[in-house]
Amino acid sequence: MKKIALAVTALCLSISGVAAADDPIAVRKAIMQANAASAGLAGAMMKGELEYNPAIAKAAILTLSASAKSFGEFFPEGSGDGDTTAAPAIWDDAEGFQAALDKYISDTAAAVEASGKDGPADLAAFQAAIGPVFGNCKSCHENFRVQNN
Amino acid sequence: MKKTLLASAFVIIAGGGAAFWLLSAPTSLEAGALGALEEPSAERGEHVFWAGGCASCHARPGADGDARLELAGGVELKSDFGTFVAPNISPHPKDGIGDWSEIDFANAMLYGVSPQGEHYYPAFPYPSYARMTAQDVSDLFAFLKTLPEVEGQAGEHQLSFPFTMRRGVGLWKLAFMRDEPVIPLAPAASEAEKRGRYLVEGPGHCGECHTPRNFAGGQLYDQWLAGAVSAEGEGIVPNITSGEGGIDSWSAGDIAYYLESGFTPEFDSVGGAMVSVQKNMAHLSKEDREAIAAYLKSVPARANGYPSSR
Numbered sequence: 001m002k003k004i005a006l007a008v009t010a011l012c013l014s015i016s017g018v019a020a021a022d023d024p025i026a027v028r029k030a031i032m033q034a035n036a037a038s039a040g041l042a043g044a045m046m047k048g049e050l051e052y053n054p055a056i057a058k059a060a061i062l063t064l065s066a067s068a069k070s071f072g073e074f075f076p077e078g079s080g081d082g083d084t085t086a087a088p089a090i091w092d093d094a095e096g097f098q099a100a101l102d103k104y105i106s107d108t109a110a111a112v113e114a115s116g117k118d119g120p121a122d123l124a125a126f127q128a129a130i131g132p133v134f135g136n137c138k139s140c141h142e143n144f145r146v147q148n149n
Numbered sequence: 150m151k152k153t154l155l156a157s158a159f160v161i162i163a164g165g166g167a168a169f170w171l172l173s174a175p176t177s178l179e180a181g182a183l184g185a186l187e188e189p190s191a192e193r194g195e196h197v198f199w200a201g202g203c204a205s206c207h208a209r210p211g212a213d214g215d216a217r218l219e220l221a222g223g224v225e226l227k228s229d230f231g232t233f234v235a236p237n238i239s240p241h242p243k244d245g246i247g248d249w250s251e252i253d254f255a256n257a258m259l260y261g262v263s264p265q266g267e268h269y270y271p272a273f274p275y276p277s278y279a280r281m282t283a284q285d286v287s288d289l290f291a292f293l294k295t296l297p298e299v300e301g302q303a304g305e306h307q308l309s310f311p312f313t314m315r316r317g318v319g320l321w322k323l324a325f326m327r328d329e330p331v332i333p334l335a336p337a338a339s340e341a342e343k344r345g346r347y348l349v350e351g352p353g354h355c356g357e358c359h360t361p362r363n364f365a366g367g368q369l370y371d372q373w374l375a376g377a378v379s380a381e382g383e384g385i386v387p388n389i390t391s392g393e394g395g396i397d398s399w400s401a402g403d404i405a406y407y408l409e410s411g412f413t414p415e416f417d418s419v420g421g422a423m424v425s426v427q428k429n430m431a432h433l434s435k436e437d438r439e440a441i442a443a444y445l446k447s448v449p450a451r452a453n454g455y456p457s458s459r
Contacts, residue, residue: 040416047406087383134418138411138427141420146384 024074025084031067031074038063039137042130045123054119057126061111061119064133068108072101087146097144104136173319175266177256183283189251194292197285199432201278201352203293205425206235217428218296220245222303226272228380230366231308233272239299247298254290255283261322268318270306271366277354279328285352325367331356332373332448341436345444348437349374358386358422361454374445375454384421385455392450404442405435 038060044050045057075097080086090097111129120126198204204217206224222237239245246254253264261268261275269275278286311317331350334342349355360368361377376388376395391397396404403414408430411419419427430438 036416039412039418043410043412043416085384137418138420138424141418142422142424145420147387147421148384 024076024079025082025086028071028074028086029084031071034063035067035137039134042126042134046127052123052126054115054121054126056119057130058115058119061108061115061130061133064130065108065112068101068105071104072098085145085148087144090144093143100136100140100144104133104140107132107136169320170316172323173268173316175260175262175268175319177260177262177266178252183252183255183287186284186287189287189291191288191291191295193285194288194290196433196437197281197289197352198292199429200348200437201281201289202354202426202429203238203289205422205429207238219299220293220296221299221301226380227382228272228366230270230312231306233270233306233308234304235273236303237299237301238293239296240294241298241300244300244302245298246293251287251290254293255286258286258289259283259328261318268315268322270312270315270318271321274354274357276322276326276368277351277357279326280330280347280351282347321365321367324365327370331370332444334447338447339443341440341443342447344437345440345442345447348441349444353441355389359389369454372451372454374448375451378455379421381422386422388451388453388455389445390448390451391446392452394453395450396445397450401439401442401446404445405438408433408438408441409435 041050041056041060045052050056075086075090077091080088080091111133114120114125114129120129203220204212206226207220207222208217208224209219209221210224212219220237220239222235224235226233226235237245240247242248249264256262256264257269257273258275258278258281260279261271261273263269330346332346334346356368356374358380359374359376360370361372361375362368362380374389375392377386379386388395399407399414407413407419408427411424411427411431413419430441
């Protein structure tokens with residue numbers, strides 16, 4: 001039950017982000033928190049801590065898809081200063097960052113496609129769909145995030 | 150009087166020079182000195198390869214998948230001392246290490262000395278590798294020989310004086326290298342903690358980034374794994390002890406899962422230079438990842454080894 005609540009929270013977080021569009025750092029943090037909640041649900045099912053449920057699986061994938069489509073909008077010039085872990089490379093290598101965003105968008109779109117109307121049929125199908133999406137977390141954080149504390 | 154002073158100064162400088170020359174001399178092994186080992190095994194060596202993180206610096210920058218086995222070099226480490234460029238260590242006879250003997254390789258790994266008898270800079274983490282067993286070094290060499298030959302040399306290091314003088318590294322080694330274990334484990338320590346200590350302090354060379362250093366680049370062993378300002382300039386490398394700011398809230402299972410999957414307990418993902426390291430750790434056995442976790446839970450708790458940004 002707690003995990004289902006988490007799934008709902010994930011969706012709400014991704015929606016509430018839009019309301020705070022005048023504070024891009026806050027919005028992108030909210031989007032990332034929604035991503036983490038979705039990854040948490042996916043991870044719990046993969047580890048067997050939570051029984052596989054196609055509807056939850058689909059909710060996780062759709063949250064990541066909403067994030068992929070919107071995330072890149074919240075990095076205006078100058079938003080690298082402040083309480084953020086955004087790396088200067090986001091602006092210094094704008095082309096590379098855009099390429100990373102495009103990959104994230106296309107990998108999540110493929111996962112949405114694979115999950116169909118009722119969500120991936122079983123855990124193996126879910127893993128196959130979401131695995132490539134998770135690869136984006138690492139590859140983007142490798143070059144475009146700085147750990148500050 | 151003036152003459153005497155000059156003469157004394159000369160004697161002091163000459164004496165200092167002689168002492169410098171003696172103290173900074175490279176130490177290395179004679180042929181056959183590795184002792185009685187089992188027949189080298191490339192299969193075991195592959196495990197050592199991933200534990201040692203060789204691909205993170207010696208594969209081409211940004212390499213992924215099978216390309217991480219092409220050890221062309223070229224990754225740049227930008228430090229306060231200048232830019233170090235990782236060399237080609239593929240088995241290419243001219244551009245790589247294809248014509249090295251096993252003793253040449255052991256001298257590089259355990260003593261930081263090249264086949265030509267020169268010191269390597271400790272950007273190559275031999276201060277940690279010095280804690281490895283001769284068997285692991287021998288197995289690793291056997292595995293490296295099975296990898297593809299890659300033609301072409303990586304660029305030269307770009308350093309400024311006095312760091313251009315390799316001989317000075319000899320003094321650095323005397324002052325800062327410590328090939329015994331950093332953390333004395335209790336006699337009752339589990340096999341997992343002992344294995345974890347070997348992996349973390351030796352091949353894994355975790356302390357090279359996670360332990361703060363003094364002005365001369367020597368590790369501050371009393372702040373072992375407490376986290377540090379990144380040697381490459383941007384951001385910090387986290388505290389992985391149980392001290393304030395560290396990972397006390399992570400269970401051993403959380404640590405092992407992070408090393409396997411790249412996800413923290415909060416499902417944040419691995420980032421920065423650790424992405425490549427985690428890819429290496431994912432190749433280890435489950436038992437070895439659990440051993441690393443057991444050791445990290447047992448190292449002394451230290452507060453953050455870097456200044457707070459707030």
